[in-house]
Amino acid sequence: MNEKIVAAIVGPGNIGTDLLFKLIRHSKAVEPRYMVGVDPSSDGLARAARLGLRTSADGVDWLLAQHPRPDVVFEATSARAHAANAPRYAAAGIRAVDLTPAAVGPYVCPVVNLDVNLDAPNLNLITCGGQSTVPIVAAVSRAVEVPYAEIVASIASRSAGPGTRANIDEFTEVTARALEVVGGAKRGKAIIILNPVEPPMIMRNTVFCAIPAEAAEPGPLRDAIETSVHAMVETVRQYVPGYSLRAEPQFDAPHERWRGMARVGVFLEIRGRGDYLPNYAGNLDIITAAAARVGDLLAEHLITQREAVTAWTL
């Protein structure tokens, strides 16, 4: 299958540029053809132009006037901008992959629930913490019931941009909700910590899931959780090679201090691939990697659909 789908990246900042590098380097099915911004002096637009993309600082108006129109748009602007742009993409029949917290479309984590959302016109990629931890919560909740899941995301201060900083509540609220809706926990809680240490710390995530008491004891339930978590880590590593466990999952018996809950703790490190951003910024890498992954799977889906239509027409 040599056919590719045509993609546009809207938002030529760090995230958009890293995504561009990922698509150019690693994607077999997505061709990034347009890079769109609003600032003519943007470094990101200039860089994209040097890499052979068609670029413009005239925003979405310009993009929608291009021929061919893109099959898919990756939005790496802000929640507000995406909320304004999303209806225009939809009206033009362009699929949107949203890297902002706008949540116009369903929350998507490619290894957990993309298959059921492939036909949605708009896909939201949650948050960096969500992309890192939702797979683990989903892995645990496939093995046992998870009444409560809590995640702590620690990121290097340098990797937290002004958007994240100005809207930090958005991170905690959106991530917590995704732990429930996508991860399968009955209740979710998310915490984010910015650490300024030099050299910058590599992104770390800790996932605590409340589990049934018997699942914290050696036995089949505990084995099932361990197997499920390891399998999930391997699956995520297919598109985020630097995603790894710091230690085996840690099981603890019910404790009064934890309102009588037993828990499993999973300690993750996410080292970025360094495509454009430094490798400590695993938080930024995992969301661009997820976007690229969604792009590839969406491309496969769209091309298959197209071929089916072509075959039928003939």
Added chain:
Amino acid sequence: MDAVAPNQADGAASHVRLTDSTLRDGSHAMAHQFTEEQVRAVVHALDRSNVEVIEVAHGDGLGGSSFNYGFSRVDEFDLIAAAVEEAVSAKIAVLLLPGLGTIEHLRHAHQIGASVARIATHCTEADVSVQHFGAARDLGMETVGFLMLSHRARPTELAGQARIMVDAGAQCVYVVDSAGAMVLSDAQARVQAVLAEIGSQAQVGFHGHQNLSLGVANSVLAVQGGARQIDGALCALGAGAGNAPTEVLAATFDRLGISTGVDVQRVLAAAQDVLRPMIPRMPVADRSAIVQGYAGVYSSFLLHAERASERYGVPAHEILQRVGEAGYVGGQEDMIIDIAIQLAHQRDGAPAS
């Protein structure tokens, strides 16, 4: 009558406001197990001692009840509501750490009567608090900024962060010695730098810990450097070796001729007769707590390190030493478990994963 005349402090303050954090920072030392009855008793005693502000929340602030920091025995909003009901003249303050607590939590606290919002960030990350100061001011709350682990920022850098908070709406900015790591002039230089930056636009505060036994001395130097709000906790009840004790601050300031308005005899009684009988252990500068001050580690990591020590069979002071070397900041309690696991693997000669 005491024959010793009160000393006049250099740059004598017209008035220094004491904020008591027994029911917030002290919550760490209680593993967040305060009951409503205990909160009512402490608030009543502090209020009768004329302590002007009483902070009530989970030790890690609103929304802190969690696996990572420990679950509250009683919902913090129930405790805040009880404190509001019990206080006759004292204001009830809450703490909020952006990234953990949210504006939604703050609204809830305000709705049930909390009137002072204390917004805390790591000392170099003040810009994450901008939306929260805005929300607090919109709610009509008094605002206080809290620059945690202030020893990790140079005085001028800290002053720049205080500027961000003041511009966002903070009416006071605290130099917070979360690790009890500041040694005398460290505290004063930071207070002076912050004051030089914000001038009369906001007040400066100081929050001291006892890990190197300097909480009270640092507070005095802070006041002499221009601080007008000082934190304490009864019986020093707080994270690490505890906070500067409110009752010692009140007595010391009185001797220095610094007016706090606090009734010394009553606050001594509040500490001795009301709080002391309800606490499982008095805070103490033991080996682990001193290591925290010495290595600059966030004080509330202490109990977490002790638990990880018990769970993984590695010494708490070694865990804390590693935490200091790694530069972990407030909120990264999960890293204590991570370090304990790594230490246990090293002990057993096995790779970590």
